[in-house]
Amino acid sequence: MVALIDVQRFFFLLSFLFVYLSPLSAFEYTKGHIVVSHPWARVMLPKVKVGLGSLIINNYGTESDRLMSLVSDVARRTAIYEMLMENDVMKMRQVDNGVTIRSGECVVFKPSGYHIMFFDPQKPFRKGDSFKASLLFEKAGQIDVIFRVDSG
Numbered sequence: 001m002v003a004l005i006d007v008q009r010f011f012f013l014l015s016f017l018f019v020y021l022s023p024l025s026a027f028e029y030t031k032g033h034i035v036v037s038h039p040w041a042r043v044m045l046p047k048v049k050v051g052l053g054s055l056i057i058n059n060y061g062t063e064s065d066r067l068m069s070l071v072s073d074v075a076r077r078t079a080i081y082e083m084l085m086e087n088d089v090m091k092m093r094q095v096d097n098g099v100t101i102r103s104g105e106c107v108v109f110k111p112s113g114y115h116i117m118f119f120d121p122q123k124p125f126r127k128g129d130s131f132k133a134s135l136l137f138e139k140a141g142q143i144d145v146i147f148r149v150d151s152g
Protein backbone atom coordinates (compact mmCIF):
# COMPACT_ATOMS: atom_id res chain seq x y z
CA MET A 1 0.00 0.00 0.00
CA VAL A 2 2.79 2.36 0.91
CA ALA A 3 4.58 1.52 -2.31
CA LEU A 4 1.45 2.23 -4.35
CA ILE A 5 1.03 5.67 -2.81
CA ASP A 6 4.67 6.46 -3.48
CA VAL A 7 4.25 5.51 -7.10
CA GLN A 8 1.18 7.70 -7.43
CA ARG A 9 2.96 10.59 -5.79
CA PHE A 10 5.92 10.07 -8.07
CA PHE A 11 3.78 10.31 -11.20
CA PHE A 12 1.87 13.24 -9.74
CA LEU A 13 5.12 15.15 -9.24
CA LEU A 14 6.37 14.01 -12.63
CA SER A 15 3.32 15.46 -14.36
CA PHE A 16 4.08 18.83 -12.77
CA LEU A 17 7.66 18.65 -13.97
CA PHE A 18 6.44 18.08 -17.52
CA VAL A 19 3.97 20.92 -17.37
CA TYR A 20 6.55 23.40 -16.14
CA LEU A 21 9.70 22.17 -17.83
CA SER A 22 8.55 21.01 -21.25
CA PRO A 23 9.55 23.63 -23.81
CA LEU A 24 6.61 22.51 -25.95
CA SER A 25 4.05 23.58 -23.38
CA ALA A 26 4.82 27.23 -24.08
CA PHE A 27 3.88 26.73 -27.73
CA GLU A 28 0.47 25.16 -27.25
CA TYR A 29 -2.81 26.71 -28.32
CA THR A 30 -6.08 25.16 -27.22
CA LYS A 31 -9.62 25.82 -28.36
CA GLY A 32 -12.46 23.45 -27.70
CA HIS A 33 -11.13 19.95 -28.28
CA ILE A 34 -8.33 21.03 -30.59
CA VAL A 35 -4.76 21.56 -29.41
CA VAL A 36 -2.23 23.06 -31.83
CA SER A 37 1.38 22.75 -30.75
CA HIS A 38 4.85 23.74 -31.86
CA PRO A 39 4.16 25.94 -34.90
CA TRP A 40 7.54 26.07 -36.60
CA ALA A 41 8.87 27.73 -39.75
CA ARG A 42 12.18 26.87 -41.36
CA VAL A 43 15.02 29.36 -41.68
CA MET A 44 15.13 30.63 -45.29
CA LEU A 45 18.09 31.27 -47.52
CA PRO A 46 18.31 34.94 -48.67
CA LYS A 47 16.95 34.56 -52.22
CA VAL A 48 14.36 31.83 -51.72
CA LYS A 49 10.79 33.03 -52.27
CA VAL A 50 8.88 30.33 -50.41
CA GLY A 51 8.94 29.51 -46.71
CA LEU A 52 7.97 26.23 -45.11
CA GLY A 53 6.13 25.62 -41.86
CA SER A 54 4.77 22.80 -39.76
CA LEU A 55 2.80 22.17 -36.58
CA ILE A 56 1.06 19.42 -34.64
CA ILE A 57 -2.71 19.15 -34.22
CA ASN A 58 -4.39 16.96 -31.61
CA ASN A 59 -8.12 16.34 -31.56
CA TYR A 60 -9.33 15.31 -28.09
CA GLY A 61 -13.00 15.56 -29.03
CA THR A 62 -15.46 12.85 -29.99
CA GLU A 63 -16.00 14.24 -33.49
CA SER A 64 -13.55 14.80 -36.31
CA ASP A 65 -12.55 18.34 -37.20
CA ARG A 66 -10.83 19.84 -40.21
CA LEU A 67 -8.15 22.47 -40.68
CA MET A 68 -9.60 24.46 -43.57
CA SER A 69 -6.99 27.16 -44.08
CA LEU A 70 -4.29 29.30 -42.56
CA VAL A 71 -3.68 33.00 -43.05
CA SER A 72 -0.80 35.24 -42.05
CA ASP A 73 0.38 38.75 -42.84
CA VAL A 74 3.94 37.45 -43.02
CA ALA A 75 3.53 36.31 -46.63
CA ARG A 76 1.60 37.33 -49.72
CA ARG A 77 -0.12 33.95 -49.84
CA THR A 78 -0.26 30.96 -47.50
CA ALA A 79 -1.45 27.46 -48.35
CA ILE A 80 -1.50 23.90 -47.04
CA TYR A 81 0.50 21.49 -49.19
CA GLU A 82 1.08 17.78 -49.15
CA MET A 83 3.92 15.56 -50.35
CA LEU A 84 2.75 12.27 -51.75
CA MET A 85 3.90 9.36 -53.88
CA GLU A 86 2.30 9.19 -57.31
CA ASN A 87 3.50 6.39 -59.60
CA ASP A 88 6.73 6.11 -57.59
CA VAL A 89 7.38 9.85 -57.92
CA MET A 90 7.30 12.24 -54.98
CA LYS A 91 4.93 15.09 -55.77
CA MET A 92 3.84 18.17 -53.92
CA ARG A 93 0.32 19.46 -54.33
CA GLN A 94 -1.93 22.00 -52.72
CA VAL A 95 -4.56 20.64 -50.31
CA ASP A 96 -7.90 22.11 -51.34
CA ASN A 97 -10.32 20.40 -48.97
CA GLY A 98 -8.42 20.90 -45.75
CA VAL A 99 -6.81 18.36 -43.43
CA THR A 100 -9.08 16.12 -41.37
CA ILE A 101 -8.11 15.33 -37.78
CA ARG A 102 -10.25 12.44 -36.62
CA SER A 103 -11.45 12.05 -33.06
CA GLY A 104 -8.58 11.08 -30.77
CA GLU A 105 -6.01 11.50 -33.51
CA CYS A 106 -2.90 13.60 -33.90
CA VAL A 107 -1.74 14.98 -37.25
CA VAL A 108 1.92 15.92 -37.42
CA PHE A 109 2.77 18.35 -40.21
CA LYS A 110 6.28 17.87 -41.64
CA PRO A 111 8.20 18.69 -44.82
CA SER A 112 7.63 15.15 -46.17
CA GLY A 113 3.88 15.17 -45.47
CA TYR A 114 1.35 17.91 -44.85
CA HIS A 115 3.09 21.24 -44.50
CA ILE A 116 2.45 24.95 -44.86
CA MET A 117 3.88 27.05 -47.67
CA PHE A 118 4.43 30.78 -47.22
CA PHE A 119 4.68 32.41 -50.67
CA ASP A 120 6.60 35.68 -51.09
CA PRO A 121 7.29 36.51 -47.45
CA GLN A 122 7.98 40.18 -46.73
CA LYS A 123 11.52 39.12 -45.84
CA PRO A 124 13.25 35.74 -45.55
CA PHE A 125 12.60 33.97 -42.23
CA ARG A 126 15.60 34.18 -39.94
CA LYS A 127 16.43 32.14 -36.87
CA GLY A 128 14.76 33.66 -33.82
CA ASP A 129 12.00 35.40 -35.81
CA SER A 130 8.39 34.73 -34.93
CA PHE A 131 5.14 35.68 -36.62
CA LYS A 132 1.40 35.35 -36.12
CA ALA A 133 -0.93 33.17 -38.11
CA SER A 134 -4.60 32.24 -37.83
CA LEU A 135 -5.78 28.70 -38.36
CA LEU A 136 -9.39 28.16 -39.37
CA PHE A 137 -11.03 24.91 -38.27
CA GLU A 138 -14.40 23.74 -39.48
CA LYS A 139 -15.75 23.17 -35.94
CA ALA A 140 -13.29 24.70 -33.46
CA GLY A 141 -13.22 27.95 -35.45
CA GLN A 142 -10.24 30.29 -35.50
CA ILE A 143 -7.09 29.55 -33.50
CA ASP A 144 -4.33 32.19 -33.50
CA VAL A 145 -0.79 30.86 -33.12
CA ILE A 146 2.79 32.13 -33.20
CA PHE A 147 5.26 30.44 -35.54
CA ARG A 148 8.89 30.34 -34.36
CA VAL A 149 11.60 30.31 -36.97
CA ASP A 150 14.36 27.79 -36.45
CA SER A 151 16.69 25.66 -38.52
CA GLY A 152 15.84 22.04 -39.18
Ligand SMILES: [Cu+2]
Binds near residue numbers: 081082092115117
Ligand atom coordinates in the same frame (compact mmCIF):
# COMPACT_ATOMS: atom_id res chain seq x y z
CU1 LIG B 1 5.71 22.46 -50.18
